[in-house]
Amino acid sequence: MRGGRSLAEALESCLAEWSERTGIAVEIWALPATDVPQRIARGVLATVGEALSNVEAHSGASTVSVAVTVGRSGLRLTVSDHGQGFTAKPGRGIARMRATFAELGGNLSVTSVRGEGTTVTGVLPKGG
Template sequence: MREGRGLAETLESQLTQWSERTGIRVEIWALPAADVPAPVAHAVLEALREALANVERHSGASVVSVAVTAGTGGLRMTVSDHGRGFPQDKAGRGIARMRAAFAGVGGNLSVSSVKGEGTTVTAAVPRR
């Protein structure tokens, strides 16, 4: 994240660039209205890059939906596609990196995938 840019602006810029490069449409459901601590913002950006890379490489989806919210309870991120999905026991290193990014800031990340239906990545960091 560049100095002076909030998480919402950085997310919007990166999502737009990714969509233009890949041809996969991004639906932005929500972006954080409030600033978040830098370590949490970096975890969000790292996990989002991995999630989008997985969508691009593996899902076959034409649309991905993204929501990142921050409030009194903390931060929540959801990335969802309606692509191929995958068996849960086939989770790779990218998912491990996403989980580690959120664990490093006291959060957690889960992945729900149904073969032929799509994948949803959900992460949360409680407010400290």
Template structure:
């Protein structure tokens, strides 16, 4: 499988292709618009790619359940320092500390890779999930 990610129907896709496909399917199903601000220009190792897609799925599920958003913006980049992922929505946001099984699961996925993930909200303006996985030396 090398630097590609295998998905459900058996096709091998890069992380950028898998992100685009999943975001398009989700947007069509939910009616929530998706803006892709940045795609990774290079592929991530399969373990990291799978974690990114799992976190994306959880973030989108939370948006669908709780946010009442009309637009979701996604950026995933890979550079010298590692991978950075941002998922933002223009929904209801929240005040305080993000909690719950979904937040814990997303944080655990990135922590297993030596990374970190935060969730912040602004009441009436939306929520942003930001995760970073540093490049291994």
């Protein structure tokens, strides 16, 4: 990461700045204990940024929860809110998040229930 920061440090900084700017609380469920290659870190940060933009613009949620873990099988990302959810066709932001994970060899899904919220889940296999 730029400036020698780990992915966990970069995520903490990003989440704190976003929460302060938007007034939406962030619950950090988990951050990676080990670092990842820079291209993976950039993709994860871009995806989290896009997910947070969607929360801010569309969800109406007061809290968002974020977990990023790295284990033997790879990396897992979850961004979840209890906002208004959606039933419409996903927009460009979701397409960008999916494309970012696909370029890194992984996949990303978005589950949304009207009136219940939205969860973005991305998985990158080890060596992705």
